Amino acid sequence: MNAVSLADSVRFYSTYFDAAPVVFDGRERAVRAGDALILFDEVLSPPDPALETTLEHVGWTRTSAESFFLDVESRGITVETPPTPLFPDFVFMYFRGPNGERIETTSGPTDDFAHVHLLATDLEFATGWYRDVFDLTPLFGEPMSFGGLFTRNNLPIDDVVSLEIFGDFSQTPAEPAPTDDRPHGHIAFAYRDLDRAFARLERAGLEIVDPIADRAPWGMRSFFVRGPDRVLLEIVEDAN
Ligand SMILES: [Fe+2]
Numbered sequence: 001m002n003a004v005s006l007a008d009s010v011r012f013y014s015t016y017f018d019a020a021p022v023v024f025d026g027r028e029r030a031v032r033a034g035d036a037l038i039l040f041d042e043v044l045s046p047p048d049p050a051l052e053t054t055l056e057h058v059g060w061t062r063t064s065a066e067s068f069f070l071d072v073e074s075r076g077i078t079v080e081t082p083p084t085p086l087f088p089d090f091v092f093m094y095f096r097g098p099n100g101e102r103i104e105t106t107s108g109p110t111d112d113f114a115h116v117h118l119l120a121t122d123l124e125f126a127t128g129w130y131r132d133v134f135d136l137t138p139l140f141g142e143p144m145s146f147g148g149l150f151t152r153n154n155l156p157i158d159d160v161v162s163l164e165i166f167g168d169f170s171q172t173p174a175e176p177a178p179t180d181d182r183p184h185g186h187i188a189f190a191y192r193d194l195d196r197a198f199a200r201l202e203r204a205g206l207e208i209v210d211p212i213a214d215r216a217p218w219g220m221r222s223f224f225v226r227g228p229d230r231v232l233l234e235i236v237e238d239a240n
Helices: 006-017 065-074 123-134 194-203
Strands: 022-024 027-033 036-039 055-062 079-087 091-096 103-109 112-119 145-146 151-157 161-167 187-191 208-215 220-226 232-237
Touching: 006 027, 022 036, 027 103, 055 065, 065 079, 065 091, 065 103, 065 194, 103 112, 123 161, 187 194, 194 220, 194 232
Parallel strands: 055 103, 112 161, 187 232
Antiparallel strands: 022 027, 027 036, 055 112, 079 091, 091 103, 145 151, 151 161, 208 220, 220 232
């Protein structure tokens, strides 16, 4: 994420979402949310929060979503959409984070970080692209239609988080802007053998936005590629 204040961002996610601060290069620059890491890139001016990109939000699940809402609301979180029922025993709600980012919370089986939410101008293309590039298995063979409002598919990633992708949705920008400078700047996938991953994705013809380099202050090597609908993706070396 792009953040004007590392301290404010770390405090926000640790205060409201039980995320644990993580130190890189001597400063708290990230939080751990479940098995995922949210890294904050320090930027000089506030990222543009206008949501004309397709990296729409990230989301948590809560076993008691309504009581979670009452708790964080009483502690001052910025509410965008209060709990809204979608199905029996299922609500969603939106908040805004300190960089203007949208954060969703839904009812769910665990109290955990759950999904990265993408919009697609072509859902089948985007689903196939993430399936092939990152060797993921879509949950649905065919896109699920949701009451004529949108279609969706979902690609779980190692039981850590899932990519939730909406197609045919009225809020999808016709010509999405690149995500790079927006609050949610990019998504990262980790691979043990980075050089092999680079060779494979370059061979597959992906647009390489930035080749392999050491990334300060993170102390890790990575490269960047462009995904469908101008989403920026980072591939990082998993040193563990
Ligand atoms: Fe979502």
